[in-house]
Amino acid sequence: MDRVQSTKLVLWVITGLAAAVGVTRFVFGLGATTNLTDATPWGFWIGFDVMAGVALAGGGFVVTAIFYILRREEFHHLVRPAVLTAFLGYVAVIIGLMFDLGLPWNIWHMIIYWNPHSPLFEVGWCVMLYTTVLLLEFSPVPLEESSHYAMVRSFLMKFRFPLVLLGIMLSTLHQSSLGSLFLIMPFKLNPLWYSNVLPIQFFVSAIALGLMMVSLESLVSHWLYRRKPETHLVAKLSKAAVWVLSTYLGIKLIDMAISGELSTIFAGTWESNLFIFELLLSAIIPIVLFSIPRIRNTPAGQWIGSSMVVFGMILNRIDVGGLTMLGITGDSYFPSWMELSISLGVVSVAALAFLYAIEKFHIWEVRPKHPESDPHAEPIFGHTSEVWLGAPAVAARTKYSLALILSFAIGFALIPQHRTQGEGVVQVTAQKARGGTTLFIDGNRNGYGALFDHAGHADSLKPEVSCATCHHMNLPQDRESGCWECHKSMYSETRAFNHDWHGSPAGGNIACSVCHDVSADREATSAKKCKDCHIDLEPDGSSILVEDYVAGSYADVMHQQCLGCHKKKSTEIADKPDLALCPTCHRTSPPPHMKSDVGMGLAGEYSGSVVLPAPASESVEK
Amino acid sequence: MEALLDFARGPLFRLSFAVMALGLLRILIFDLYGAIEAYRRAGDKTMPWNLVMRRSAQWLLPINRAFKNRPAYSLISILFHIGLLLVPIFLFAHIQLWHKVIGISWLSLPKVVADYLTILTIICAVALLIGRVFNHSSSFLSRKQDYLWPLLLSMPFATGYICANVGVSPSVYQLSMMAHVLSGEIAFILIPFTKIAHCVLMPFSQLISTLAWKFPPGTDEDVATTMNKKGAPV
Numbered sequence: 001m002d003r004v005q006s007t008k009l010v011l012w013v014i015t016g017l018a019a020a021v022g023v024t025r026f027v028f029g030l031g032a033t034t035n036l037t038d039a040t041p042w043g044f045w046i047g048f049d050v051m052a053g054v055a056l057a058g059g060g061f062v063v064t065a066i067f068y069i070l071r072r073e074e075f076h077h078l079v080r081p082a083v084l085t086a087f088l089g090y091v092a093v094i095i096g097l098m099f100d101l102g103l104p105w106n107i108w109h110m111i112i113y114w115n116p117h118s119p120l121f122e123v124g125w126c127v128m129l130y131t132t133v134l135l136l137e138f139s140p141v142p143l144e145e146s147s148h149y150a151m152v153r154s155f156l157m158k159f160r161f162p163l164v165l166l167g168i169m170l171s172t173l174h175q176s177s178l179g180s181l182f183l184i185m186p187f188k189l190n191p192l193w194y195s196n197v198l199p200i201q202f203f204v205s206a207i208a209l210g211l212m213m214v215s216l217e218s219l220v221s222h223w224l225y226r227r228k229p230e231t232h233l234v235a236k237l238s239k240a241a242v243w244v245l246s247t248y249l250g251i252k253l254i255d256m257a258i259s260g261e262l263s264t265i266f267a268g269t270w271e272s273n274l275f276i277f278e279l280l281l282s283a284i285i286p287i288v289l290f291s292i293p294r295i296r297n298t299p300a301g302q303w304i305g306s307s308m309v310v311f312g313m314i315l316n317r318i319d320v321g322g323l324t325m326l327g328i329t330g331d332s333y334f335p336s337w338m339e340l341s342i343s344l345g346v347v348s349v350a351a352l353a354f355l356y357a358i359e360k361f362h363i364w365e366v367r368p369k370h371p372e373s374d375p376h377a378e379p380i381f382g383h384t385s386e387v388w389l390g391a392p393a394v395a396a397r398t399k400y401s402l403a404l405i406l407s408f409a410i411g412f413a414l415i416p417q418h419r420t421q422g423e424g425v426v427q428v429t430a431q432k433a434r435g436g437t438t439l440f441i442d443g444n445r446n447g448y449g450a451l452f453d454h455a456g457h458a459d460s461l462k463p464e465v466s467c468a469t470c471h472h473m474n475l476p477q478d479r480e481s482g483c484w485e486c487h488k489s490m491y492s493e494t495r496a497f498n499h500d501w502h503g504s505p506a507g508g509n510i511a512c513s514v515c516h517d518v519s520a521d522r523e524a525t526s527a528k529k530c531k532d533c534h535i536d537l538e539p540d541g542s543s544i545l546v547e548d549y550v551a552g553s554y555a556d557v558m559h560q561q562c563l564g565c566h567k568k569k570s571t572e573i574a575d576k577p578d579l580a581l582c583p584t585c586h587r588t589s590p591p592p593h594m595k596s597d598v599g600m601g602l603a604g605e606y607s608g609s610v611v612l613p614a615p616a617s618e619s620v621e622k
Numbered sequence: 623m624e625a626l627l628d629f630a631r632g633p634l635f636r637l638s639f640a641v642m643a644l645g646l647l648r649i650l651i652f653d654l655y656g657a658i659e660a661y662r663r664a665g666d667k668t669m670p671w672n673l674v675m676r677r678s679a680q681w682l683l684p685i686n687r688a689f690k691n692r693p694a695y696s697l698i699s700i701l702f703h704i705g706l707l708l709v710p711i712f713l714f715a716h717i718q719l720w721h722k723v724i725g726i727s728w729l730s731l732p733k734v735v736a737d738y739l740t741i742l743t744i745i746c747a748v749a750l751l752i753g754r755v756f757n758h759s760s761s762f763l764s765r766k767q768d769y770l771w772p773l774l775l776s777m778p779f780a781t782g783y784i785c786a787n788v789g790v791s792p793s794v795y796q797l798s799m800m801a802h803v804l805s806g807e808i809a810f811i812l813i814p815f816t817k818i819a820h821c822v823l824m825p826f827s828q829l830i831s832t833l834a835w836k837f838p839p840g841t842d843e844d845v846a847t848t849m850n851k852k853g854a855p856v
Contacts, residue, residue, distance in 0.1 A: 020640070397652070405644040413637035 003224050005396065008355060009403055011348040016404040018345020020411030021338040025099055032415075033338040037331055040322060044335035047321030048343050049096025051178060052314040053089060054127070055202070058210030059217070060086020060134060061171035066240075068164045078233060080141060080363045081221070082214045084354060087134040090127060092350040099342050119180040126174030133167045141361050176203040182320055190324035192264060192275045195255050198320070204251060205282070205313055208244040211237045212286075212309040219303055221358065225368045234302045238290040241309065249283045271327055278319060282312025341411065428490035430554035432482050443554040444490045450585040452562075469543050470561060473536035483558065486551040496551035497530065524549060623796045630803045638807035645814025646822045653823055657833045664836035678828040698749050705743030706775065709736055710806075715786070733786075740783045747776040767816050774812075777805035 025033040036043045063082035067075045098104040111128075115121045140156050143149040179202030186194050195201060215234045222229045256262050265272055286305045295301035326333060357363055430443035433452070442449030458465075467473075471480035486496040501507040502515075512522065520526040530546055531537040537546055543564065551557075563580060570579035578584060661667065680686050684703075689696040710716060714730040721727040731739070751772045754760045781802035785795060813819060820827075846852055 401648050401652070405641060405648055408644055409637045409640035412640045413633040415636075417632050 003226070004355065005399075007224060008352065008396075008400060011352050012400045012403045013407040014341070014344050014348040015352070016407030016409075017341045017411040018348070019404075020408045021341050021415070022099065022345070023412075024338070024415050025342070026102070030100075030102070033336065033342075035333055035336045035339070037333065039329045039331035040326065040333040042322045043333060044318070044322075044339045044343060045096060045100040047318035047323065048314065049100070049346060050093055051317035051321040053093040053096060054175065054178060055206045055209045055313060055317060056213050056310070057086045057089025057093065058171065058175060058206040059214035060089075060137075060210070061168045062207055062210035063214055064137075064164045065168050068161065069168070074236070075233065077230065077365060078214055078218065080138075081217060081358075083134060083138050084141075084357055084363060085213065085217050087131070087138050088350040088353050088357075090131040090134060092346045093127065094131065095349075096343065096346045099346075119177045119183075122177045123174045123181070126170045126177070130167060130170040130174065133163055133170065137163050137167065141363065142357075144362055145360075171206075172203065175206040176200065178202050179320075185325075188325050188328055189320065190271050190327060191259075191261050192256075192271055193320050193324050195252075195259070197251060197255050201248065201251055201255075204244060204248045205316065208241050208248055208283075208309060209313040211241045211244065212306040212313075215241075215302060215306040216310055219299065219306065221354075224355075225358075227364075227368075229299050231297065231299055231302070234299075234306075235297045238296045238302060238305060241305075242287055242290045245283045245287050245309070249279070249287070252279070252283075269327075271324055274319065274324070278312055278315050280312075281308050282316055283309075286312075338415070427492065430484045430487055430490045432484045441558060443484065443558070448586075451587075452585070466539075466541055468536075468539040468541055472542075472544060472546070473539060474530070474534045476534075478536060483561075484554060487554040487557050488551070489553055490555055491553045493550050493552055495549055497549040623793075623800070627796060627800055627803070630800060630807070634807055635803070638810035642810040642813050646819060649814055649819055650822045650826075653826060653830055657826070657830050660833045660836050663838040664833075665839035666836060670832065674828050674832050678825060681828065682825060695750075695753055698746050698753070701742055702746035702750060705739045705746065705779075709739050709743065709779070712736075713782075737783070737787065740779050744776045744779050744783075747772040747779075771816070771818065774805060774809055778802050778809065781805065 021033055030036060034043060034045075059082045063075060063078050066072050067079050098107075110121065110124045136156060137160070140153045140160075143153040143156070176199035179198035179200070182189055182194070182198055183196070215237050218230050218234055253262070256265075265275060286309045289301060289305045289308075290296050292301075295305070322333075359368055428444050431445055433439040433441040433443075435451075435454075437453075437455035439452045439454050440449055441452050467480050472486075473479065474481050474486070486494070488494045498507070502510050503512070515528040516522045517526060530549070538544065544561075552560075562585065566580040566584065570577055573579070661669075684696075684700045708731060712729065712731040713736050714733065717727050717730050751769065754764055754768060754772075781798040784790065784798045785802060790798070809818075813821070823830075843852075846854055
């Protein structure tokens with residue numbers, strides 16, 4: 001088989017494997033396919049598919065800027081492949097991101113529901129717009145193929161220059177705001193990578209990576225189709241890359257010198273070694289290599305240099321995107337083979353689309369010879385068998401599709417059994433509040449909760465309220481039921497009604513007909529409501545209504561219960577406008593009378609461990 | 623043995639089922655794509671749509687021209703197909719397995735019906751095989767796979783019947799269950815690459831054989847050129 005065919009075969013195999021994993025991901029979820037955890041929610045998919053993917057596709061805006069803005073006519077040959085690479089790259093980024101986000105049908109939400117404070121919102125918008133721009137920039141190429149679309153094509157060509165400008169502008173925006181995403185996590189990202197100028201570093205490195213990606217793509221595709229490599233053009237790109245990479249290196253080192261991090265480069269930790277490795281690969285060695293004209297002007301030197309930059313910069317994006325957070329979060333994360341196969345599969349699909357476009361459209365000055373082009377060709381027999389698989393195009397699709405389905409089947413078989421049976425939501429059992437006259441409400445016992453002055457509330461609200469205002473009284477002769485008795489789960493709804501217990505001799509020993517009408521189907525909807533028997537469930541003056549058999553999550557109902565009243569009171573009482581704000585209950589240091597009052601040693605155990613920072617104004621405490 | 627059985631019922635089943643489903647989809651797509659391509663390139667674009675539809679419907683019905691020519695053979699074949707389709711899909715034990723893994727279940731056959739249908743299917747398979755061996759015109763047309771398929775298809779039925787009905791020792795049960803699962807999986811994998819692919823191709827066979835005779839303009843000259851007889855009448 002020749003190079004193109006065997007490359008395509010490998011790409012189809014990877015695609016099949018990824019498709020099997022992709023189906024599993026969308027049916028059984030992230031837990032079934034990834035090693036992501038709550039501490040490491042951004043793994044390989046974000047680091048490689050999105051962070052590195054967007055930067056790898058940066059060649060589009062770099063080359064269009066060189067050709068259309070700087071008017072360097074000699075780069076004309078590179079414009080179409082670069083725009084195509086960029087377009088396919090962005091589509092790949094979007095597809096890769098969909099695997100991480102899930103619910104792809106909700107992607108339009110971002111267009112309607114704006115969050116202008118979020119860098120992610122800006123990145124999302126820019127990527128959407130830029131992908132559209134790239135589509136419009138590239139679409140004249142396939143439209144050339146048929147004279148039917150001449151009108152559309154000439155219409156699009158009129159807007160070529162504005163589109164190029166818009167593309168460069170959008171790229172500048174989101175290439176840098178990918179770095180802005182990490183500005184909010186100075187305490188999570190390793191200081192060697194964290195920087196106030198991360199957006200600028202991201203933008204400059206995207207330019208360098210764009211140049212090198214265009215070079216590498218030219219080298220690879222010319223090798224594949226056995227064409228003469230564009231050595232002189234790649235040499236020019238490499239020369240430019242020296243300047244851009246030097247700028248990147250300069251910004252990085254000067255910034256580290258200013259923030260006093262330079263000394264940690266040689267600290268000897270795995271992070272510092274990784275940092276040195278990354279910097280050598282992505283900038284220092286390529287700068288040295290490309291500064292020597294003899295290396296820069298040979299294909300071998302170009303291969304080595306550009307692959308180094310591409311690999312090093314991908315590593316940089318993965319490092320910033322999550323890898324170097326592991327040392328700080330203390331989590332252990334290594335991508336599962338399923339995550340890797342999805343990423344590789346997305347790249348493979350993009351590569352196949354690239355090869356298809358190269359063969360089908362006018363991407364190069366001279367189109368590669370299509371195997372189907374000669375109708376008089378003698379039949380070629382396969383190398384492994386003497387069976388004639390048909391004309392070359394038919395034989396190719398027979399082989400590729402077979403490879404695809406077989407690798408899909410193997411991938412589907414390889415998925416671990418326990419992974420396909422999802423673990424579901426982990427239930428966190430809610431537990432009762434502790435204390436005496438002052439209660440510490442901490443349902444999941446993690447030490448982060450709220451102190452509640454039960455006696456104080458009862459005293460100050462006396463004429464208006466009774467126990468029934470805040471408590472259900474669901475058990476016979478009940479004075480107050482504990483919230484945790486029915487709201488059993490911290491974060492998810494639970495069924496409050498214990499059906500089998502009510503029918504058992506140990507429980508109420510109640511006959512079916514007591515609750516279920518004999519003439520109707522025995523369903524929850526047609527049965528009696530709780531309050532029909534438990535007449536105290538909603539006594540007079542109760543603020544709680546019970547509609548069905550489902551009890552909300554502990555965290556939700558506690559918040560509803562307190563906030564409902566606090567919101568009302570904050571408008572009624574003139575000097576307590578902050579009553580409904582979070583710090584009113586969640587404080588770092590409770591007032592002294594509550595501390596001494598809480599009993600059972602809780603004050604000592606939990607003082608200063610309430611989740612939110614101190615209130616902005618001290619007026620709450622006075 | 624337990625572990626082997628789990629492997630056969632887990633990963634191997636997923637592998638074989640995926641090969642079958644995607645393989646059938648693949649050949650169906652190629653068939654229809656080839657037909658559309660042929661029509662697109664054809665010089666003569668007239669199509670006897672009514673005839674194609676009528677013939678497709680006629681051949682899909684169990685009682686067709688073949689039934690009049692060889693009634694006994696056709697009857698056995700129809701019964702064989704009924705058992706072959708109904709039992710694996712509507713067996714209660716199989717539905718339970720589907721329900722356990724993907725949570726979907728559907729109506730099942732009563733056990734007695736399933737048992738009789740199983741026996742009937744095996745008998746029909748044997749009868750078809752005998753018919754093929756002893757009928758001259760049949761055996762003249764037969765390939766290896768034509769003899770192997772009735773045997774392979776009756777394997778899961780026979781072993782499944784043993785597992786479901788005959789009181790056997792656990793080791794025999796496990797062995798026949800293993801044979802049941804494996805023979806079923808081998809059949810699954812082979813379906814898209816052998817004549818059993820007619821389960822998806824059959825409805826389109828009339829359409830495709832009609833379109834196959836639509837040639838692009840100038841085909842005669844191309845054929846002549848390839849045969850080194852340029853200019854000669856074809």
